[in-house]
Structure formats: C-alpha cells, structure tokens
Amino acid sequence: MKKGQLTREMILSRAAALFNTEGYSKASLSDIMAATGLEKGGIYNHFGSKEQLMLEAFDYAVRQGGARIKQQVDAQPTAESKLCAVIDAFATLSQESPVPGGCPVMNTAIESDDSMPELKERAKAAMQRLLKFIEQIIKDGIAEGEFKEDIDAAESATLLIASLEGGLMLSKLFSSASKTRPLQTFWKNEIRSWTRRRKQ
C-alpha cells in the first residue's frame, strides 16, 4: 500500500467517526481539521470540498460496517444462524461499532432525508444493499429447504431491519444494550419459526 493511500484511508476513518457521531452539519471544517490533523488546504487537496469528504466518509463507514457484518454472517453455516449473526452484529453496534456512532446508514438517512439529496441517495443505495443481503439469506434458506416456502423474503428482510435499526436507536438513546435484548430474543424466535423443522 502506498503512503498516499494510507493517509487517505486514515483521513476517511477519522472523518467518518466525526460525521457518524456529531452529524455532517454539526462537524465544522475546524472539527475535521482537528480530527484529521490536516490543514484546510490538505483536506481540499485530497477531497475538493467538505461535501465530497462527507460522501466518501459515508462510503468508508458503510464499507467498514458491511465488512464486519459480512464476516460474521459468512462464518455461519445455516440461514437461521446467519440471520442470528446479523441480529448479534446490530446488538453490539450501540456499544462498539467499526465506525463510532452506531449505524452510519440510519444516521445518514435521518440527517439527510429532508435536506441533503446526494447523501440521501447514498444512504438509500446502502440500505437497499443491506435489505437485499438479508433477503438473499432468506431466499437461500428457502431454496435449500431450511425455511418454509411461504416466507416472504423481501418483506421479512424489511421487517427485521426496521426492527434492528429502531432497536439500535433506542439502545443508543437510553445508553443501554438491555433495551434491545427482548428484541433480539423475539426475532431469533421468529426466525426459528420460519424453519421447516422447528428446533426445541
């Protein structure tokens, strides 16, 4: 890896943490300079504008979060255990996340949905990928005979992700992981009910 590339990744990592905790609008150029150790000129040399840095930092945060979830899912053998790995990955996000501040897709969705169209489009695309990722796990489970055929994969993916994102918001707001524990249990039971042979 070239020195220039490493620096760019480091800037993105620090900017992503700043934006994901403070918000894109609240983080000023001087906050970004303080977080990255760069001068104003250095930031513009790398990214051209604060807006461009925001977009790239969002992509960076999504890559990090996505890689973490994918790694945990890939380690599991069945569709049920893969979905449980997603539930567990979300459960840890309120305390500890690859990029501090919780789920960058939800944070960006909420901040951008009425006022920042370019960021909103990226958040929308990232959320669509997450939903498709979950939907595919469910479809594979059905195709391989693990899940019942009447499970609607797209609807179930939407339901699960809505619940996990909302639960994460509550956990962060109440600074308490215990807020989401019943939610994890509920969904793990629900997913178990999708399997053709119910485990005891």
Added chain:
Amino acid sequence: MKKGQLTREMILSRAAALFNTEGYSKASLSDIMAATGLEKGGIYNHFGSKEQLMLEAFDYAVRQGGARIKQQVDAQPTAESKLCAVIDAFATLSQESPVPGGCPVMNTAIESDDSMPELKERAKAAMQRLLKFIEQIIKDGIAEGEFKEDIDAAESATLLIASLEGGLMLSKLFSSASKTRPLQTFWKNEIRSWTRRRKQ
C-alpha cells in the same frame, strides 16, 4: 389567547418544522429568521439563544405529535384497536405529520445521541413517555381480560416502537409508504395473537 402567545406558538411551529426537516445543526440563524419572519433580535428577545429555541421547538413538536397520537388512540374502544391506531398513526407520519419531517423524537435522538446532551435528555424523556403510554395500553388490556396475562407489556412496547420507528425511517428514506405496509400487517397480527379470544 394573547397576541404575544400566538406569536410565540407560531415561531415555535415554524422553527420545529425547520429543525425536524433540516436538523438542528444544519438550520442556521438566517434559516430560522427566514422561516419565522423574525429579525435576529426578535428571536433572542423571545428565546435567549438558538439552543433555547431548539429545546422549546423540540417540546412543541413532541406536544403536537403526542396530541395527534393520543386523539387517535382515545377514539378507540379496545386495547387492540388502540394499538392498531398507534400503528396507523406511525404509518401516516412518513407522508404527513403534525410537524413536517417525520418523528421528532427519533430525528432528535439520532442527531443528539453522541453530541448534544441537553437535546438528548429531552428526546430520551419523550421516548420514555411514548413507551410508557404503549405499555399502559397493554397493561390495561391485560387487566381487563382482553390480552393474555403472559404478555410482557414493557418488552412488547419496546419491540413495537422500535419496529415502527425503524419502519418510518425506511419509508422516509425510500419515499414510499408501501415499505411499511407489511410491517403494519405483521404487528396487527402479532397484537391479535395477544388477545385471549383470537378473532378470525
């Protein structure tokens, strides 16, 4: 109502709409001036600071949203139909809300949770009231023999609200109410399963 009070409510209404769509940080003092038609001095005369206006506008937005939900719930006779009214109220929030921009509690929770302690405390208190409100409907349903006794009212309230808030976030992100339709059906069926005599 005195003229001064009317003006204060009007400022809060416009400021709440601005903050709930743009976000507290993105809305500048000149945005607030443009939205309210007030000069800088007029805003400071009424509220002392932007921070104070933010807090009062948040309270205003919560009062409006809370009154809307309460009105729809109070019109229903049973615990089941009251909870369905909550689900329907959330479903309309992505398209049309008393204060534009969706749920002010979730929006404020996400924006404030890592960086604005005073707003976060208000969002936390408002969310706690919402959860208690739902919990009480469920408890009343149990006490009156409508719901089964083994339903955990607090946990069920958390689950329902997490799901509705997450669903609202998805609906707004995808600019599509159809995203939450399966979620509404799912929860209405789930709530029906809590009743002692299951309706067909």
